[in-house]
Amino acid sequence: MNDWTSGYAADVGYTYGSYSELNPLREKLAMLTAGYDIAPCRTACELGFGQGVSVNIHATSQPDTAYWATDFNSSQAGFAQLMAGASGAKAGLYDQSFEELCRRDDLPGSDPIGLHGIWSWISDENRTVIVDFIRRKLNVGGVLYISYNTLPGWAPMAPMRHLLTEHAAIMGAPDRAS
Numbered sequence: 001m002n003d004w005t006s007g008y009a010a011d012v013g014y015t016y017g018s019y020s021e022l023n024p025l026r027e028k029l030a031m032l033t034a035g036y037d038i039a040p041c042r043t044a045c046e047l048g049f050g051q052g053v054s055v056n057i058h059a060t061s062q063p064d065t066a067y068w069a070t071d072f073n074s075s076q077a078g079f080a081q082l083m084a085g086a087s088g089a090k091a092g093l094y095d096q097s098f099e100e101l102c103r104r105d106d107l108p109g110s111d112p113i114g115l116h117g118i119w120s121w122i123s124d125e126n127r128t129v130i131v132d133f134i135r136r137k138l139n140v141g142g143v144l145y146i147s148y149n150t151l152p153g154w155a156p157m158a159p160m161r162h163l164l165t166e167h168a169a170i171m172g173a174p175d176r177a178s
């Protein structure tokens, strides 16, 4: 296991999806539907942006919002920065771990903070780091968007997961560490 990833598998690059759930305008709509008006979004933060497709789309289409976001996978962060350079997105995209980002004192508070596909995959220590980060960085009246996996949603994939686990156990190369 690599220490710098806290157990997260980082040797395979992530997919290139975009997720409209992270769009601050969609979050505002959800809040309005629930009966809450919220302040205009001036700063937005995304933790663990993957290849950075969502953050780039949202930053480019909402130029009045300053984005800052991180993903500790340098290759993915490099791709995200390349996209931002091409689109002119106003976004600070870093390759820092949640812990490193959390320690910075030069970053502003954020109106929405978004995490998509993060919570279910990280260690308890990293969850604690993120909770502390949200306590300090989410502006009063800001929205936190956090997704997580549940068994009812993922049950159809369980047989495939079982098959792949069995394949790795039987056919995979022995772990060099053991």
Ligand SMILES: C[S@@+](CC[C@H](N)C(=O)[O-])C[C@H]1O[C@@H](n2cnc3c(N)ncnc32)[C@H](O)[C@@H]1O
Pocket (backbone or CB within 6 Å): 005, 006, 008, 010, 014, 015, 017, 019, 047, 048, 049, 050, 051, 070, 071, 072, 073, 076, 096, 097, 098, 099, 115, 116, 117, 118, 121, 122, 126
């Ligand atoms: C399952 S992917 C989700 C990516 C993206 N949010 C999406 O939904 O497409 C999780 C991402 O979190 C990043 N990550 C995991 N642990 C991290 C940590 N401690 N600090 C920073 N990024 C981390 C990974 O590199 C990966 O890109």
